Amino acid sequence: MGVRLRDGAVxxxxxxxxxxxxxxxxxxxxxxxxxxxxxxxxxxxxxxxxGAAHLVLRSRWANRSSR
Numbered sequence: 773m774g775v776r777l778r779d780g781a782v783x784x785x786x787x788x789x790x791x792x793x794x795x796x797x798x799x800x801x802x803x804x805x806x807x808x809x810x811x812x813x814x815x816x817x818x819x820x821x822x823g824a825a826h827l828v829l830r831s832r833w834a835n836r837s838s839r
Contacts, residue, residue, distance in 0.1 A: 780823065781822070782818070785814050785815040785818060
């Protein structure tokens with residue numbers, strides 16, 4: 773599961789960084805602390821959703837194979 777959490781965090785970080793760094797480049801009022809907090813949030817959300825998906829899919833496959 774560790775690999776899935778890492779991969780989810782990387783994907784979430786990249787997605788949020790794309791928006792956040794673009795926003796930093798074009799919006800005058802966007803500050804670095806806000807941009808970095810947004811990227812950190814993306815890391816967390818990506819890892820959390822990857823972990824949740826892993827648990828749900830693992831339980832579904834376990835139930836399927838026991839039939």
